[in-house]
Amino acid sequence: xxxxxxxxxxxxxxxxxxxxxxxxxxxxxxxxxxxxxxxxxxxxxxxxxxxxxxxxxxxxxxxxxxxxxxxxxxxxxxxxxxxxxxxxxxxxxxxxxxxxxxxxxxxxxxxxxxxxxxxxxxxxxxxxxx
Amino acid sequence: xxxxxxxxxxxxxxxxxxxxxxxxxxxxxxxxxxxxxxxxxxxxxxxxxxxxxxxxxxxxxxxxxxxxxxxxxxxxxxxxxxxxxxxxxxxxxxxxxxxxxxxxxxxxxxxxxxxxxxxxxxxxxxxxxxxxxxxxxxxxxxxx
Numbered sequence: 001x002x003x004x005x006x007x008x009x010x011x012x013x014x015x016x017x018x019x020x021x022x023x024x025x026x027x028x029x030x031x032x033x034x035x036x037x038x039x040x041x042x043x044x045x046x047x048x049x050x051x052x053x054x055x056x057x058x059x060x061x062x063x064x065x066x067x068x069x070x071x072x073x074x075x076x077x078x079x080x081x082x083x084x085x086x087x088x089x090x091x092x093x094x095x096x097x098x099x100x101x102x103x104x105x106x107x108x109x110x111x112x113x114x115x116x117x118x119x120x121x122x123x124x125x126x127x128x129x130x
Numbered sequence: 131x132x133x134x135x136x137x138x139x140x141x142x143x144x145x146x147x148x149x150x151x152x153x154x155x156x157x158x159x160x161x162x163x164x165x166x167x168x169x170x171x172x173x174x175x176x177x178x179x180x181x182x183x184x185x186x187x188x189x190x191x192x193x194x195x196x197x198x199x200x201x202x203x204x205x206x207x208x209x210x211x212x213x214x215x216x217x218x219x220x221x222x223x224x225x226x227x228x229x230x231x232x233x234x235x236x237x238x239x240x241x242x243x244x245x246x247x248x249x250x251x252x253x254x255x256x257x258x259x260x261x262x263x264x265x266x267x268x269x270x271x272x273x274x
Contacts, residue, residue, distance in 0.1 A: 057168045058147055073177035086186050087204045093195055094184040098151065098172035101160040105170040112172075114149070118199040121231035122147040123224070125132060126181055126191045127171075129152050129159030 056106035059117055065110035070098050093124075131215035133167040135225050144232050145197075151180055153189065192224055194231045202231045 072095075093114035100107040107116065114124065136148045150167065152160050154174040163171045174180045181187055190207035205213045205224060214220040226237045 058149070058170045070173075070175045070178050074179055074183060087193065087201055089201050089203065091201050093193075093199050093201065094180070096178050096180050096184045098174060098178060098180060100170045101152065101173050102164045102167070102169065102171040104164075104168040107170055114195070115199060117147040117149060117195070118197065120145045120147050120197055121202075121228060122149060122195040123132070123228050124185070124193040124195065125148070125150045126185065126187045126189055127150045127152060127163055128156040128189050129162040130156050 056104060056108070057102075058105050058107060059119070060106040061100075061110040061112040061116050065097070065107065065112040065116075068097055068111040070096075070111055072096065093118075131221065133169070135215075135221070135228075136167075136169060139225070139228065139232075144229055146228055146232050151185070153181060154179065194224075194227050196231045203227050 095113060095115065097111045097113045099111045100109065102108055114122065132148055132150070136146070139146050148167070148169040150163055150169070150171045152163055152171055152173050154176055157173055160171060160173055172180075178184070185191070185193065187193070187204070188207060190213070192203075192205040192207075192213055193201060194203045194205070196202045205211060205227070207213060211223060212220040213224055215224065229235065229237045
């Protein structure tokens, strides 16, 4: 008994490039979806405000703050000695504006004050960078 | 440590802001702060003198404001209460006070020191809320 002879190989069009292309497209799509999800999560964690799409931290100051100067400026020559010597509980936060140096902050390079943080409890720390 | 606290509170869903005011003669060192946290760092200036004239404070003082912008507590670094964030007690006090400012609920059991009054009202003998207090092992050294 001799095995039946193999049938002649049919000429099949080479689909390898198409298959590879589909794989690449699928992988790119999955990667983009994962990145988008990751970015969304990290911005939520960073800002602490859920559902926010922003990728910076803290409140965004008014547009005018980005061209404002620090103030009010005290003139040491004419400034009277303040009668108040300690913060008063229950009092509103003082009105002043300083420039934000934090690149991760939504107010980076803007000049604004503590009123910008109203709406949420706020911790203010007096720190020295040295 | 403040950044750690901020992330913990964010994870717990406690709505709070953090902001640092860098000393006016430490301008050149602002990056030392910005590199260690992600919240706003406002730079004090010779002209404004926010530390001295506006806040009446000193280095490492903390101020806790309630959402309407009024001062709930001033925690001076040199005061009777321990606010050293490198210690479990200090860390818990600051964090609990901040949670109270955000939620109106006292979540700590730390002596008041008698220097302040509670704007939000603190129930006597308030029980420790485990979700708002970290274990001492979770507190690592390092300021700011």
